[in-house]
Amino acid sequence: DAKTTQPPSMDCAEGRAANLPCNHSTISGNEYVYWYRQIHSQGPQYIIHGLKNNETNEMASLIITEDRKSSTLILPHATLRDTAVYYCIVGHKAAGNKLTFGGGTRVLVKP
Amino acid sequence: DAGVIQSPRHEVTEMGQEVTLRCKPISGHNSLFWYRQTMMRGLELLIYFNNNVPIDDSGMPEDRFSAKMPNASFSTLKIQPSEPRDSAVYFCASSDTGVPTEAFFGQGTRLTVV
Numbered sequence: 001d002a003k004t005t006q007p008p009s010m011d012c013a014e015g016r017a018a019n020l021p022c023n024h025s026t027i028s029g030n031e032y033v034y035w036y037r038q039i040h041s042q043g044p045q046y047i048i049h050g051l052k053n054n055e056t057n058e059m060a061s062l063i064i065t066e067d068r069k070s071s072t073l074i075l076p077h078a079t080l081r082d083t084a085v086y087y088c089i090v091g092h093k094a095a096g097n098k099l100t101f102g103g104g105t106r107v108l109v110k111p
Numbered sequence: 112d113a114g115v116i117q118s119p120r121h122e123v124t125e126m127g128q129e130v131t132l133r134c135k136p137i138s139g140h141n142s143l144f145w146y147r148q149t150m151m152r153g154l155e156l157l158i159y160f161n162n163n164v165p166i167d168d169s170g171m172p173e174d175r176f177s178a179k180m181p182n183a184s185f186s187t188l189k190i191q192p193s194e195p196r197d198s199a200v201y202f203c204a205s206s207d208t209g210v211p212t213e214a215f216f217g218q219g220t221r222l223t224v225v
Contacts, residue, residue: 034213043115043202043216044154087154098144098167099204099214101154 004088009106012082018075020105022088025069031092033064034099035073037084044087044101047073078109115217117203123223129191132220135184136205144214145178145188146202154202160186161208193224 005023012018024033035047048055048062050071055062061074075082087104116135124130136143144159158168160180168178175194180186190197200221206214 038154041200041219043204043219044214045216046213049213098156098159100156101146103153 004090004102006086006088006102006105008103009108011108011110012075012078014080014109014111015077018078018082018107018109020073020075020086020088020107021070022073023070024088024090027068027090031090033062033068033071034089034091035060035062036087036089036099036101037082038087038104039081039084047086078107080109080111083107083109115203115205115215117201117217117220119220120218121221121223123225124193126194126224127192128224129189130193130197130222130224132188132190132201132203132222134186134188134203134217136186136203137215138184140205140207140215141183142206142208142214143180143186144204144206145186146204146216147199148202148219149199157188190222193222195224198222198224 032049032051034049036044038044047059048057050062050064064071085104085106087101089099091099118133142161145157146154147157148154155170157170158178159166163180176190178188200219202216202219204214204216
C-alpha cells in the first residue's frame with residue numbers, strides 16, 4: 001500500500017474552513033484515498049473517500065490533484081467538535097479495504 | 112444495526128493471564144479487522160478476515176496473539192500469556208468489501224496488564 005505524509009498538527013479557528021493536506025506520491029491507479037478521524041478515546045470514524053474526482057458529503061470535501069499524488073480534506077466550517085486526529089489513508093478495494101493508518105494530523109479547533 | 116460491538120470495554124488483568132477480546136461485526140459485512148493503538152506505535156493493523164478466513168496476519172506481534180472468526184457474526188482476539196507491553200486499546204472494525212466504502216469501528220477495549 002502507498003504511504004501517506006501529513007503534517008503532525010494544525011490549528012483552526014472555529015467557523016473557518018480547515019484545509020488538511022496529504023501527500024501520497026506513490027499511489028497506484030487502483031488505490032483509493034480515504035479520510036478518517038479519531039476523536040479522543042473513540043474508534044476512528046469514516047469521513048470520505050475518492051479515486052480521481054473531487055468528492056463532497058455532509059461532513060467534508062475531498063480535493064484530489066489531477067496526478068493523484070496529493071489531496072486535501074476540507075472541513076468547510078470547523079466546530080469545536082471537529083477537534084480530532086485526521087488520518088489520510090490509501091488502500092486497495094481488492095485488499096478488502098484494508099486500512100493502514102499513519103500518524104495523522106492532530107487538528108485543534110480554537111474558539 | 113447497533114454498530115460494531117466490542118466486549119469488554121475495559122479489562123485489567125495480571126501478567127501471565129489469558130485475555131480474550133470479543134467483537135460482533137455489523138450484520139452483512141464480510142471483512143473484519145483487529146487493530147491495536149498505543150501512544151508509541153499509533154494504530155496498528157493486527158489481522159484481518161474476509162468471509163471468516165484470515166487473509167493477512169502479518170501484524171500479529173507474536174505467537175502469544177491469536178485471532179479466530181468462527182462465524183460471520185463473531186470474532187475473538189486472544190492473548191496468552193499476557194504481558195504489560197500488551198496494554199493498549201484494541202479496536203475491531205468491519206466493512207463490506209463489495210464496494211470501496213467505509214469501515215465501521217467499535218468503541219474499543221482498553222486492556223491494562225499489570
